[in-house]
């Protein structure tokens with residue numbers, strides 16, 4: 001038996017399993033390794049942290065198959081030389097084909113104290129801690145959120161809905177929030193925050209973080225809790241791999257998504273260097289192509305030299321449970337319709353993932 005090992009049952013890993021398992025050749029087995037016993041819906045961690053959805057609502061069971069083994073544990077090393085994956089407290093797992101889909105982590109841009117004194121929504125474990133801290137705060141407490149990209153904006157608005165008694169301040173480096181979106185969308189979101197008493201600090205430069213103190217341009221500002229949503233980088237295990245990477249530390253791949261010279265090691269999702277910003281949608285679209293390549297490879301069919309370029313359908317963000325914003329095929333959408341589209345996407349995702 002030849003073994004495909006999938007590292008990480010996130011959006012990329014899950015989609016590969018869904019496409020591979022129904023057609024798994026008789027001589028193949030699959031091992032999924034993840035620290036969590038379920039597929040976690042990372043795109044909803046802002047709501048988990050704010051306290052508007054329960055833990056159970058942000059997870060989905062992994063698929064079942066007679067030749068799928070699920071190994072729960074912390075991966076500690078990937079050895080491409082030995083073709084083995086090392087785990088914290090279990091025997092190493094050998095692979096014939098490997099898919100690395102370990103997602104990303106916070107990036108602190110060398111801001112002293114940021115890794116120690118800020119909360120995070122990058123893993124389910126950290127989002128649970130953030131939930132506890134935020135929801136145990138006394139009325140009137142001050143919460144600083146650093147970074148007004150999609151996840152910072154969603155967290156700030158959801159927290160405002162969950163705890164309107166808190167004073168939420170959103171810090172952003174840019175002249176206007178949501179730098180990846182158009183100015184029109186940014187202004188819409190900014191006015192939503194003004195209406196809901198969430199303070200926005202533009203052109204911020206966080207220079208240091210200490211316990212309950214955030215330094216903006218070296219000026220200390222007191223906060224009862226600080227959440228970091230100001231940047232991401234690939235998983236440390238991937239950063240430690242001795243392979244070619246781009247400026248963000250993402251692995252450079254062939255057009256068929258494997259390591260140059262190693263057609264048995266694929267990288268999917270946030271760890272892969274791709275022509276779009278990392279997202280769950282991108283991880284899934286790339287995973288479709290990887291699943292197709294694996295099926296061709298196992299069937300002894302030729303692997304195409306180029307693949308169709310991945311097209312993104314758009315991005316949706318929420319502003320609490322009633323409003324939203326985003327782009328659908330490059331068309332800006334705001335308000336209740338945008339929120340309905342976002343909820344619909346989540347509903348469909350859960351429906352198709354059992």
Ligand SMILES: Cc1cc2nc3c(=O)[nH]c(=O)nc-3n(C[C@H](O)[C@H](O)[C@H](O)COP(=O)(O)OP(=O)(O)OC[C@H]3O[C@@H](n4cnc5c(N)ncnc54)[C@H](O)[C@@H]3O)c2cc1C
Nearest residue numbers: 008010011012035042043075102103151269270279280281
């Ligand atoms: C608050 C928030 C909102 C977002 N909203 C959107 C959105 O609206 N739309 C969108 O497209 N994207 C969104 N994203 C981005 C999206 O969540 C990621 O791009 C996506 O999860 C990447 O998928 P992935 O498969 O690469 O990794 P992930 O989905 O992060 O999966 C990685 C998996 O690896 C496992 N893992 C990691 N390290 C180890 C280890 N050492 N040992 C064992 N297991 C390990 C994890 O448990 C996890 O299951 C959002 C992100 C955040 C944080």
